[in-house]
Amino acid sequence: MTRPDRYRSTGDGEHMKAEVLAVGTELLMGQIANTNAQYISSRLPDVGIGVYFHDVVGDNPERLKQSFLLAMSRSDVIILTGGLGPTQDDITKEIVSEVLGRRLLLDRESLDRIEEFFRRRNRMMTQNNIKQAYFPEGCTIIRNDNGTAPGCIIEENGKTIVILPGPPSEMKPMFEETVMPYLAAKSEYRLESVYLRVFGIGESSVEDALLDLIDGQTNPTIATYAKDGEVTLRITARHPKNGSGTDLIRPVADEIKRRFGDAVYSDDDRSLEEVVAGLLMEKKKTISLAESCTGGLLAARLTDIPGISSVFDRAAVTYSNRAKMEELGVRKETLERYGAVSEQTAKEMALGIRKVSGTDLGVSVTGIAGPGGGTADKPVGLVYTALAHKDGVIVKRLDLWGDRAKIRNMTCLHVFDMIRRCLISMEG
Amino acid sequence: MTRPDRYRSTGDGEHMKAEVLAVGTELLMGQIANTNAQYISSRLPDVGIGVYFHDVVGDNPERLKQSFLLAMSRSDVIILTGGLGPTQDDITKEIVSEVLGRRLLLDRESLDRIEEFFRRRNRMMTQNNIKQAYFPEGCTIIRNDNGTAPGCIIEENGKTIVILPGPPSEMKPMFEETVMPYLAAKSEYRLESVYLRVFGIGESSVEDALLDLIDGQTNPTIATYAKDGEVTLRITARHPKNGSGTDLIRPVADEIKRRFGDAVYSDDDRSLEEVVAGLLMEKKKTISLAESCTGGLLAARLTDIPGISSVFDRAAVTYSNRAKMEELGVRKETLERYGAVSEQTAKEMALGIRKVSGTDLGVSVTGIAGPGGGTADKPVGLVYTALAHKDGVIVKRLDLWGDRAKIRNMTCLHVFDMIRRCLISMEG
DSSP, rough: OOOSSGGGOOOOOGSSSEEEEEEOHHHTTSSSOOOOHHHHHGGGGGGGOOOEEEEEOSSHHHHHHHHHHHHHHSSSEEEESSOOOOSSSSSHHHHHHHOOOOOOHEEEHHHHHHHHHHHHHHHHGGGGGGGGEEEEEEEEEOOOOOOOOOOOEETTTTTTEEEOOOOOHHHHHIIIIIIIIHHHHHHHHEEEEEEEEEESOOOOHHHHHHHHHHOOOOEEEEEEEEEEEEEEEEEEEEETTTOOOOHHHHHHHHHHHHHHGGGGSSSSSOOOOHHHHHHHHHHHEEEEEEEETTTTTHHHTTSSSTTTTGTTTEEEEOHHHHHHHHHHHOOHHHHHHHHHHSHHHHHHHHHHHHHTTOOOOEEEEEEOSSOOOSSSSTTTEEEEEEEETTTTEEEEEEEESSSSHHHHHHHHHHHHHHHHHHHHHHHH | OOSSSSGGGGGGSSSEEEEEEEEEHHHHHHHHHHHHHHHHHHHEEEEETEEEEEEEOSOOOOHHHHHHHHHHHHOOOEEEEEEEETTTTOHHHHHHHHHHHOOOOEHHHHHHHHHHHHHHTTTOGGGGGEEEEEEEOOOOEOOOSSSSOOOEEEEETTTEEEEEEESSHHHHHHIIIIIIIHHHHHHHEEEEEEEEEESSSSSHHHHHHHHHHHHHHSSSSSEEETTTTEEEEEEEEEETSOSSSSHHHHHHHHHHHHGGGEEEEESSSSSSSHHHHHHHTTTTEEEEEEEEETHHHHHHHHSSSSSSGGGGEEEEESSSSSHHHHHHHOOOOHHHOOOOOSSHHHHHHHHHHHHOOOOEEEEEEEEOOSSSSOSSSOOTEEEEEEETTTTTTEEEEEEOOOHHHHHHHHHHHHHHHHHHHHHHTTOO
């Protein structure tokens, strides 16, 4: 649920409206997701600009022209991505120039840089790359240090048009280094957001518990977003360029934290595994993992975090029963009597990995991720997880649903939350 | 590079045009990418429908109305995603009904199913969920087995309007089970695509080597798309509903495979790990992994594939030197003399995991994923990987670049490709 547009009702005139228009048939064929629009949208609020529309069109002159005209009619800032390549299908600058009635002129410096780009890589520049050095008359050129397609910024009747290349590795640095400062100078307002992340409470319950806050607010606004068992609450304040939104946001954030207690696991948009890694490092507790149905996913997520090697010792991904016995010392009798997916096996796995690794915490998972392997007694989605520490072992049963990927992901979230809650209660 | 619109130039009238309109402020805030549009776009060509536009609007009645009217004016099939939740901000059905002049009517069966959904999960249904059982008069309701928001299909003046919930885990099954068959029955044409996936050759080299084919073709068309060391070639043929595109595609696919040899790792859009898993199962070879810098990512990716338990035995994620010695039998002298990131350590890790697990293949990775831990001698991005089999051990040095996530991902691709090449040469 989102209550998004409230703060805008005070007067759209004060608030610059942006639109992101992506050009590229590969987007319409579903080969890639429009992550550029996501990235740009996540950044513009920092300079007080709200994004009102995303559009995607293919490499087709007439449709691009229509979409661009529409964007010009309804938005203050139009950011186009893609269609700056060297081929005939790359038409973004050409169409924008045509619509605005500007000539395309050769920029000598850009051409030099493109030639240099090829020279440095010992590659031949083809004739068609010259096209990439032509720009609409009167624009500001945005250098591209990571590719051959420079971008540009055009001012036209109070509207700002930004043209950027499609590859994210080229687009992002150009956006950060040139476009963000350029737009920051134009905008009178800033949006400041705080993200509270909640695990273990459903979105509708979160909303129910906050209805009075949500209904009562215009600045800051509160929005919820749910994904796979997690709910993210966004609190956004609008404030003048030289002010701060903190005083507006803090009381609301504090009240929400009061209501949900330690179900709020982060207030700085960190993920559950980042919070767990942070707690491990802060409390100087080492950890080892014994994974069955998650097959290394817990370890992969934890080791995605830089610096984790100071607290993470090892993980044993034990798919076979033999591996569970050999690596973790799970008893044959336990496996035979209770099965690999059982409270007892989870417990022995956690105790086992803690013992062999000598870490403070030993964490285990065993379950049925599906699609095969389920029975009436032990259906797909049944998962046991255990956490062994110096004073004993905690075991939890999870009853999850969904496809293999969802069950594995939900398992990771539950396990990380269990570790987090255990670490909170431990002394450093 | 894409040569996208060619086959459409034969006459747009023959070809149904679709537009994907996503509703949700979380998309405009950049909290998520519009992966629904990507998914839907990748599927529609299979039923002969081309996607011409994506749009995203927030949960704002006026802007949604304008975007929907625009979509109705230019597209034959309009697929809306999102805005079907229980809250006041969820307005998709309401706005569509208003624009089309249809009443919203309660569907008793949907309400029963929503109530049942809550009962099964031992959760209370809140009053606002009732809203999710109201639908525009005269529509076909699409059941949602994974959530509380059913979708619907509306026929209006020769246009088809499809409304689906936003969460991908709900949207996808509904799209596959109901929407695809429904649209397939309406469309006269089919687009058939074959995807050739190539590892180890850069995109510009791929394109260079195929320029004659790409320039010469209108049906099928050839497009390339590059991502992190992989290049995907899409060959797309358009053909009448009752015909086939295979005869058009096959000679082109064969010629491309001839030119790139075994760098083409799949011709059915399977990922590198799916190909590896397939080869392991087909040749009945078991595998175990010893991971350091990938931290479980290799195992996580491999175990994401259903049925892998028949060939995958275990993985040891050995971050510490002690774990490398204890779990894999890496010698202390090796670690001291050559370091953890070395050809020698990689070799001993692979031999060690193969020995303890008794699998046909033992695969290891050790490297520096960064951002910390690099030195002049051993920079971030230096990775060694080894593969032990019954006749010996292969070791490879990789010199990668990019951030931690990219280095870990590129490492996985290189390792899977090494395993693939080894398996191809082995007898079953």
